[in-house]
Amino acid sequence: MAVTSLRLTTWNLRYDSQSNNITVANSIANLPDRLQKPPLYYADVSREQPWSTRRIGVAALLEFLGSPIISFQEALVRQVRDLKELFGEDWDWAGVGRDDGIERGESVVELKSWDTFWLTDTPFDVSKYPGAGSYRICTVAHFTIDEKTFTLLNTHFDDQSDAQRRLAASLILYRAKYEAATTQGPVPAEGSDNGAYQIFTGVLEPVTINATFAEKFAVPSDSPLPGDFKMLDTRGIIPRQKVFGHFATYTGFSNLGYTGPYGRIDFVFGASHVKWESTAYKADEALYDDGVYLSDHRPVTVDLLF
Template sequence: MPVHKLSIRIATYSLRYDSKPDNITVEQTLESLSDPMTAPKYMRKSGEQPWSTRRIKIWQTLVGEGVVLFGIQEGLTRQVHDLATLLGDDWDWVGVGRDDGKEAGEYNAIFYNKKIIDLREWDTFWLSSTPFELSRSNGSRKNRICTVARLAIKTQTGTIPFSLLNTHLDHKSDDARQLGASLVLQRARFEAFHAQGAPVVVIGDFNSPPAGKHAAAYEIATGTRAPVHLNATFAHRLAVPEGTLEDFKLQDMRGETPRAKVVGNFATSFPFDDPDNTSKWSRIDFIFGGSNGEWKSTLYKVGTSLTDDGVFASDHHPVFVDVTLRDK
């Protein structure tokens, strides 16, 4: 059977939640856009701006980069629906609010272009000792979740199946991050087995850089540190046969991309209130590929959230990858 392959652009974007809500609609924002031929007042604004100002820039960035699939972190219901409105009828999304499994709290939503990608099925689990029920990890102040979508790219001769996991690990507790990374790794391994070797992509805000005192979750994900003990029910339900994918890990696509094709920024996170304080810059937003393979990263880009009017669309930069997925 011939090998089919297709390249798509995937993104992850931690939005910064809607901390300054207002009643300005998407339509009002679009109507108020300035003349594109008129120069803005450069760096006129500073600090965190309302979502009603930031959302148009998020959408413009994603559309301008030509993504066909992306995941968000920190998005509240309004933010998810605003993005869906801006993206239009060609797009759809999946996800739930982490605080009730419906609409309350932040989403790890996955958006996909329906003209290019089919949704097969999806679910959510919580990053805790009871992953199949609404819960939080010991030491965490917030519920944390992972959204899993089984997708397929449409081709002229059929489809290429793959799985995408989108998560946001805890921002305070290292123990909670380690448990979260271990759960995500196990689910990614199960996806690789369940889909009979199809590509697995994991994206999200890990709140864990590749090195330093907070690196444990990243190390678990990438196989340089052992996972922590998992809930027995979760481990049993997501078990794979003994000897199968024993060394499965997540590979940081930044390091798997040709050096000349790694572009843009290095850091992905910075403080709104002091964006020039480089001591607080960090690389904590990632796109990983499962070590079972069937993917190849051809471009890795960390964009910018800053526009020349001084507005930061988020306190994270978006991360983009051009990835070729293969189906044997």
């Protein structure tokens, strides 16, 4: 069977904290002349701009990158709807509102099925972990491409509770192992990781998870996997000359030259057992000389072969 190439992009969009009534059409109408120099380069660079200002640039960059599957974090439903409007009818989306479990749709690339679980001790119920800053979920989507199956897990770990992050990583790793065993296809996992990296990559042992979840997603006895199953950081296994762009994926809305908040917290992982290859990696730019941060995170794009 021929080798399949797949490009994946993950981006924490920064939720719409300054909502207004400006339509997508109005945002487009208010764009500056394409040939006109900005009055001042990097003006207001340290100020978070409303989503209505950011969304056109977000959509344009994503379309330029050309990934058929894009994973978002922090995106509110209205933000995803805006992007769907900008991308056009060929695109759609899958996922739920993390706070209420409502909203659903279909994806852009041969989506076969999907589901969501909450990253708590009651993962099948809409729930928030005690001490966590927000409701946290993981969306699992099964795709086919070139008659091959792969499973994508998308999540956003909590920024306040280390206990929640450890539990979340343990749940996702357990589910990833199940998907790897039952599909025998690649299992990439994407998202903003505020501290669960060591459990994902096998440095730390997982914590105890919900018994019902463990029973439902137990690896079948006829599909065993190696005991050292883990997730691999795609940046770390790509040939060095194929790693491009930034190291830090989180910048905040910082002044030029101030790197205090910088860090690498946005990742694309892949399950260790399956034959796949990561051939290129780029942490892109989210700030251009018009001074508008598209997000406080940078998009990460990875090319895979399997």
